[in-house]
Amino acid sequence: MSGRGGGTLGALGEDQMVARFRRLVGRLPDSVLLGPGDDAAALRSQPGRLLLLTCDMMVEDIHFRRAWALPEQIGWKAMAQNMSDIAAMGGQPGAAVCSLAAPGDLEAEVTDRIAQGLFRAASEYGAFLVGGDLVGSRGAIVVDVALTGWVEEELMLRRRGARPGEAILVTGALGASAAGLAALQQGLSDGSPELERALEAHHQPRPRLAEARAIALARRATAMMDLSDGLADDLPRLCLESGVGARVFSERIPVDPACLALSARVRRDALQMAISGGEDYELLFTCPQAAVGEVAAAVAAKTGTPVTRIGEIVAGTGVSFVRPDGRALEPESRFSHFTP
Amino acid sequence: MSGRGGGTLGALGEDQMVARFRRLVGRLPDSVLLGPGDDAAALRSQPGRLLLLTCDMMVEDIHFRRAWALPEQIGWKAMAQNMSDIAAMGGQPGAAVCSLAAPGDLEAEVTDRIAQGLFRAASEYGAFLVGGDLVGSRGAIVVDVALTGWVEEELMLRRRGARPGEAILVTGALGASAAGLAALQQGLSDGSPELERALEAHHQPRPRLAEARAIALARRATAMMDLSDGLADDLPRLCLESGVGARVFSERIPVDPACLALSARVRRDALQMAISGGEDYELLFTCPQAAVGEVAAAVAAKTGTPVTRIGEIVAGTGVSFVRPDGRALEPESRFSHFTP
Numbered sequence: 001m002s003g004r005g006g007g008t009l010g011a012l013g014e015d016q017m018v019a020r021f022r023r024l025v026g027r028l029p030d031s032v033l034l035g036p037g038d039d040a041a042a043l044r045s046q047p048g049r050l051l052l053l054t055c056d057m058m059v060e061d062i063h064f065r066r067a068w069a070l071p072e073q074i075g076w077k078a079m080a081q082n083m084s085d086i087a088a089m090g091g092q093p094g095a096a097v098c099s100l101a102a103p104g105d106l107e108a109e110v111t112d113r114i115a116q117g118l119f120r121a122a123s124e125y126g127a128f129l130v131g132g133d134l135v136g137s138r139g140a141i142v143v144d145v146a147l148t149g150w151v152e153e154e155l156m157l158r159r160r161g162a163r164p165g166e167a168i169l170v171t172g173a174l175g176a177s178a179a180g181l182a183a184l185q186q187g188l189s190d191g192s193p194e195l196e197r198a199l200e201a202h203h204q205p206r207p208r209l210a211e212a213r214a215i216a217l218a219r220r221a222t223a224m225m226d227l228s229d230g231l232a233d234d235l236p237r238l239c240l241e242s243g244v245g246a247r248v249f250s251e252r253i254p255v256d257p258a259c260l261a262l263s264a265r266v267r268r269d270a271l272q273m274a275i276s277g278g279e280d281y282e283l284l285f286t287c288p289q290a291a292v293g294e295v296a297a298a299v300a301a302k303t304g305t306p307v308t309r310i311g312e313i314v315a316g317t318g319v320s321f322v323r324p325d326g327r328a329l330e331p332e333s334r335f336s337h338f339t340p
Numbered sequence: 341m342s343g344r345g346g347g348t349l350g351a352l353g354e355d356q357m358v359a360r361f362r363r364l365v366g367r368l369p370d371s372v373l374l375g376p377g378d379d380a381a382a383l384r385s386q387p388g389r390l391l392l393l394t395c396d397m398m399v400e401d402i403h404f405r406r407a408w409a410l411p412e413q414i415g416w417k418a419m420a421q422n423m424s425d426i427a428a429m430g431g432q433p434g435a436a437v438c439s440l441a442a443p444g445d446l447e448a449e450v451t452d453r454i455a456q457g458l459f460r461a462a463s464e465y466g467a468f469l470v471g472g473d474l475v476g477s478r479g480a481i482v483v484d485v486a487l488t489g490w491v492e493e494e495l496m497l498r499r500r501g502a503r504p505g506e507a508i509l510v511t512g513a514l515g516a517s518a519a520g521l522a523a524l525q526q527g528l529s530d531g532s533p534e535l536e537r538a539l540e541a542h543h544q545p546r547p548r549l550a551e552a553r554a555i556a557l558a559r560r561a562t563a564m565m566d567l568s569d570g571l572a573d574d575l576p577r578l579c580l581e582s583g584v585g586a587r588v589f590s591e592r593i594p595v596d597p598a599c600l601a602l603s604a605r606v607r608r609d610a611l612q613m614a615i616s617g618g619e620d621y622e623l624l625f626t627c628p629q630a631a632v633g634e635v636a637a638a639v640a641a642k643t644g645t646p647v648t649r650i651g652e653i654v655a656g657t658g659v660s661f662v663r664p665d666g667r668a669l670e671p672e673s674r675f676s677h678f679t680p
Contacts, residue, residue, distance in 0.1 A: 009451065009476075010444030017448060017474050024455050028468050032435065041470035043435050046386055055473050055486055057439035062476045095372065095383050099397035099484045104350030108357060111349065115364050128368050130381035133395050133484075134357050136349075136402045140478060144439045146395055146486030 015237070037241070038158050039088035039225055040149065050156060052149035054085040060140040068184045071110050073203035074143060075117025081228060082147035083125050083207035084281040088226040089158065090216030091151030093127035093209065099144045101137035114143065125209050155216040157224035159241035162286040164315040166222060168246055169292065169307050171211045171283040171299065174231065175259030175270060176201035178277020182266035194261035201258065205281040212283055214302040220291035230278035232331035236319045238284060246319045248311035250275075250329045272332045275321065286313055355577070377581070378498050379428035379565050380489065390496060392489035394425040400480040408524045411450050413543035414483060415457025421568060422487035423465050423547035424621040428566040429498065430556030431491030433467035433549065439484045441477035454483065465549050495556040497564035499581035502626040504655040506562060508586055509632065509647050511551045511623040511639065514571065515599030515610060516541035518617020522606035534601035541598065545621040552623055554642040560631035570618035572671035576659045578624060586659045588651035590615075590669045612672045615661065626653055 009017060021036060028035050033050060034042035040054035058064055058078050069077075079096065086093045098118055102111055111134070122128055127147060162168075180202030182188075183195055208226070215221050223242055227234050231248070239246050255274040263270035287295050289312075296307040321329040349357060361376060368375050373390060374382035380394035398404055398418050409417075419436065426433045438458055442451055451474070462468055467487060502508075520542030522528075523535055548566070555561050563582055567574050571588070579586050595614045603610035627635050629652075636647040661669040 006448055008445050009442055009448055009474075012448050014474060017451065020448065020452060021455055021472065021474070024452065024459060025469060026459065026463070028470065032468065032470055034470075036469070036471045038471075041435060041437065043470070045391075051385075051391070051435075051488075053435055053437055053470060053486075053488065055437040055439045055471070055484075057441055057473050057475050057482070057484065059441050059475055059477050059482070061478055062441075095381060095391075095393055097381065097393055097395040097486055099395045099486075101397055101399050101402075101482060102349055105348050108346055108349055108352050108360065111357065112360060112364065115361055119364060119366060123366070128372065129365060129376070130368065130372055130374075130383070130393060131376045131378075131395065132361065133397050134349075134354060134361070135397050135399055137399050137482075138401055138480060140480070142397070142399070142441060142477075142482050142484075144395070144397065144473075144482075144484040144486075146393075146437055146439075146484075148391075148393065148488070 034158060039085040042089065042156060048153050050151050050153050052086055052089055052091045052151060053146070054082055055144060055146040056081045056085065057142065057144040059142050069203050071113035072117035072120070075114040076121040076204050078143040078145045079118045079121035079127065080205045080207050081281065082145045083127055083209060084205070084226040084228065086147060086149035087207050087209045087212035088224055088283065089151050090155050090212055090224065091149040092213065093125060093147055093149045095130045096122060096127050096145055096147040098129060098132040099135070100132065101135050101142040103137055103139055118145070125207060157216055157221055157285065159223055159225050159238045161223035162238060162242035162244050162313045163222060164244055164313050165289065166286045166313045167289050167292050167309045168248065168311040168313060169285055169287065169309050170227070170254065171208050171305050171307055173254040173256035174227070174280050174282060175274030175277055176256035177205065177279040178273035179259040179262040179266060182268050182273070183262060186266055188265060194258040197258040198262055202279065205279065207281055208283045210303045211299050211305050214299045215283065215285055215295060218295045218298040220295050221285045221287045224283060224285035227280050227282045227284050228278060230276045231284065232276045233278070234284060239317070239319055245314045245316045246311055247314055248319065248321045250321050251324045252308065252310045254306070254308045276331045374498060379425040382429065382496060388493050390491050390493050392426055392429055392431045392491060393486070394422055395484060395486040396421045396425065397482065397484040399482050409543050411453035412457035412460070415454040416461040416544050418483040418485045419458045419461035419467065420545050420547050421621065422485045423467055423549060424566040424568065426487060426489035427547050427549045427552035428564055428623065429491050430495050430552055430564065431489040432553065433465060433487055433489045435470045436462060436467050436485055436487040438469060438472040440472065441475045441482040443477050443479055458485070465547060497556055497561055497625065499563055499565050499578045501563035502578060502582035502584050502653045503562060504584055504653050505629065506626045506653045507629050507632050507649045508588065508651040508653060509625055509627065509649050510567070510594065511548050511645050511647055513594040513596035514567070514620050514622060515614030515617055516596035517545065517619040518613035519599040519602040519606060522608050522613070523602060526606055528605060534598040537598040538602055542619065545619065547621055548623045550643045551639050551645050554639045555623065555625055555635060558635045558638040560635050561625045561627045564623060564625035567620045567622045567624050568618060570616045571624065572616045574624060579657065579659055585654045585656040586651055587654050588659065588661045590661050591664045592648065592650045594646070594648045616671045
């Protein structure tokens with residue numbers, strides 16, 4: 001897999017495709033502190049202050065189904081996942097633009113409601129929509145948001161920076177979004193509080209902007225990213241950028257209570273949903289072991305959100321998930337953008 | 341047509357949809373000098389300097405066909421039309437992000453080549469790609485570029501600002517892109533220089549960044565936009581924002597020689613292609629009559645590109661195209677994103 005050719009997108013997968021694009025980028029201006037490959041790009045603008053830039057696209061029947069999500073939820077999620085990328089840098093969100101493709105026979109009320117979801121998510125977290133593009137499509141709705149943000153250069157956290165021996169931490173709990181998706185796939189609709197909680201986690205994720213800011217301001221974290229594709233896919237990316245490996249202790253992973261409660265009903269292992277499910281939009285970060293208490297206290301004080309130490313960075317490469325008995329836990333099939 | 345409901349996107353059309361979204365936006369922060377509705381949004385960043393932000397989406401079989409365009413050309417055009425929006429503000433382009441949706445069975449070479457087109461267009465005009473998102477789709481390729489730029493606050497040109505009595509001008513010549521599209525639709529392939537020129541205009545438009553900069557620096561223009569949907573659609577938008585009307589003299593419209601040469605072969609009226617065709621990405625701007633010579637000379641000196649006075653701003657509303665004999669010229673069917 002080098003240079004031209006090499007197969008289909010489905011065969012190569014997202015990480016290999018991203019690596020291909022990074023080789024094509026060439027030399028960037030000195031103003032670009034951080035180009036492709038992290039949660040957001042970072043550009044020098046004012047002294048000491050970086051402009052952040054990120055984008056995330058959602059395609060109907062790949063990332064959402066209109067039978068499952070309200071238009072407002074589609075808009076909310078499109079904005080929220082971008083804000084999560086800004087959070088992952090330790091930054092604060094700003095102006096956004098949104099491109100929306102939709103078929104001509106779609107009722108305008110649907111796109112109005114998608115827009116309302118975008119506006120609501122943005123205004124709840126300090127972002128704001130300043131423009132966009134509305135175009136036709138032959139069928140699928142496509143929503144793409146590009147979001148700017150800013151962060152003090154000395155506070156920015158990137159994927160690179162984790163060192164062997166450091167602690168690996170996550171905010172909040174994992175698996176609720178995957179449990180919500182599994183429930184939708186299986187047509188579960190029992191009106192239970194745990195189902196409602198899982199569906200809300202899936203449709204209306206809450207970007208961890210305040211938590212990320214508390215982590216950055218504590219100045220002890222060494223690397224950070226958001227969990228969009230799941231721990232099993234995302235932690236290897238942080239490790240690759242940092243040139244390290246990782247060991248995660250499966251019993252320490254904070255599994256969301258809604259995920260635990262729904263596990264039997266959706267016939268999926270709760271721990272697997274927490275590891276491989278994706279779309280939790282929690283923060284994954286590292287810091288020296290001695291700083292764990294201080295960082296966790298800072299986040300709890302500002303937001304009430306728990307922070308959990310789930311493992312440790314090790315020298316070398318590779319990420320392993322270890323059971324209490326010492327055996328390896330293999331993550332289930334991972335989310336892929338290109339395989340049906 | 342107010343509030344909710346009101347029909348399909350196809351029935352409402354792009355301008356009415358944009359008006360709907362603008363009503364939904366609500367209050368924007370004071371840092372937003374210019375929100376939705378112009379070629380790009382403008383945000384106060386450093387003193388006297390504005391950050392510009394725009395996006396443009398291209399959908400397969402709506403905006404391009406893979407049978408007609410090389411992947412490099414698809415990428416080039418996606419970047420070029422965004423740079424044209426930055427040009428339309430009098431600005432200079434900077435960092436871009438690109439979201440790309442493609443089916444899993446697509447050869448990675450195709451997306452590589454789209455990316456190369458993006459990179460080439462960007463680097464030719466001083467923009468640079470700093471990140472993106474690559475996602476799956478059920479079939480169509482979708483390319484969405486969001487581009488930042490900057491402009492001195494005192495130099496920025498927007499759609500609002502034209503005053504009755506002022507001259508209406510365009511850079512370059514119109515209709516070549518429409519002639520290229522008509523040739524593609526009709527399977528014309530005679531290898532003639534005029535066909536090659538029209539196809540290049542259609543596939544690889546050249547954003548008028550240097551021309552726009554010369555116009556802005558001359559400090560006499562009062563309003564500006566780029567011609568993406570064609571004079572017949574775009575001039576009314578400039579007039580609406582400025583609260584004025586316009587009268588265009590059809591014999592003064594600079595019709596591209598390739599458009600004239602191909603007119604008979606594609607069985608389309610050359611003047612109509614120049615007025616209604618779209619995708620020329622020339623600049624449309626206004627200035628006092630007394631300043632026309634000065635502005636045209638400034639543009640010619642910096643770029644060699646001709647500037648043509650095509651009409652005048654009038655009080656009231658409405659845009660009319662007038663023939664030499666005084667009769668009205670009705671623009672042909674206009675480009676719509678939502679009607680097939």
